Amino acid sequence: MAIFLENIELQISGKAFDKISEWINKGYVKKANEIKKNNWNYTLKSDDDIYECNLVYSEHSIKSFLCACNQRFNKKACLHVYACAQWHKLNIKSKAESQKTVKKKDLSLELVKDNLLNDNFIQFVNKELNRNERFNHAFQLRYFYLLDTLPKSIFEEILPLVQPEKTNIKRSSLISYKSQVVLLNELYEASIFCVANAMNQNGIIAALHGTLFANKLFKLFKNNQSDLINRKFHTVIYEIIRSAKQPDLREYIFGESIQCLNNSDYNILHAEENLAQYL
Numbered sequence: 648m649a650i651f652l653e654n655i656e657l658q659i660s661g662k663a664f665d666k667i668s669e670w671i672n673k674g675y676v677k678k679a680n681e682i683k684k685n686n687w688n689y690t691l692k693s694d695d696d697i698y699e700c701n702l703v704y705s706e707h708s709i710k711s712f713l714c715a716c717n718q719r720f721n722k723k724a725c726l727h728v729y730a731c732a733q734w735h736k737l738n739i740k741s742k743a744e745s746q747k748t749v750k751k752k753d754l755s756l757e758l759v760k761d762n763l764l765n766d767n768f769i770q771f772v773n774k775e776l777n778r779n780e781r782f783n784h785a786f787q788l789r790y791f792y793l794l795d796t797l798p799k800s801i802f803e804e805i806l807p808l809v810q811p812e813k814t815n816i817k818r819s820s821l822i823s824y825k826s827q828v829v830l831l832n833e834l835y836e837a838s839i840f841c842v843a844n845a846m847n848q849n850g851i852i853a854a855l856h857g858t859l860f861a862n863k864l865f866k867l868f869k870n871n872q873s874d875l876i877n878r879k880f881h882t883v884i885y886e887i888i889r890s891a892k893q894p895d896l897r898e899y900i901f902g903e904s905i906q907c908l909n910n911s912d913y914n915i916l917h918a919e920e921n922l923a924q925y926l
């Protein structure tokens with residue numbers, strides 16, 4: 648008959664259960680070693696006897712047992728076996744299960760959220776900003792409008808132009824292109840935010856420079872994706888021009904846009920979405 652770990656107290660008499668509980672409380676189980684997976688050897692030392700027990704477990708029950716008191720042959724488990732099983736349930740199995748629960752909790756979304764809301768997250772972000780260049784760049788592009796002053800060259804620094812090999816496109820060039828597209832998207836989202844939230848003049852000017860700079864990339868990377876991004880950026884430029892109400896700002900934007908239009912880096916890729924059309 649299988650012994651189920653779940654409710655050993657129901658499988659033996661109350662008196663027998665009291666007995667094994669007493670043995671466990673007195674520390675009669677002296678040694679427990681897992682000799683193979685799910686196969687355990689125990690040394691049970693009572694006041695006047697020592698028994699070696701061996702129990703093989705399946706997930707919830709005992710598959711087979713062997714006790715030195717030699718009652719195995721009548722197929723009935725002795726109290727030593729029950730004592731070892733109960734001890735195992737209390738000391739090994741319940742601990743393994745609580746560890747499982749802790750591991751699950753470690754990975755939970757709740758815990759991640761908790762971390763997001765305390766200082767650990769700020770420390771994490773700071774560490775990543777120092778350690779991870781791409782994250783740092785994406786962060787700067789995403790929040791460039793928060794800087795008080797923005798040198799025009801910052802976009803050049805963050806998004807250095809990479810010329811892919813014309814004859815033999817190298818993998819590194821592709822990766823670089825891909826990461827630049829990711830960064831451009833950050834810049835795009837930030838520019839949209841500036842315009843949509845009527846940022847101060849510096850923010851609008853920064854957005855303009857960001858979007859104008861982005862065009863340089865499209866001269867180097869012409870494919871379907873760059874065309875799409877090019878259109879997105881022109882939408883931002885259009886919105887910037889449209890949203891600028893102050894005469895000073897309008898004049899400034901006009902001047903910068905003309906300069907950009909005359910720049911050899913600027914390509915008109917689309918009949919309607921281009922600077923000449925907007926001005």
Ligand SMILES: [Zn+2]
Nearest residue numbers: 714716725727
């Ligand atoms: Zn026994």
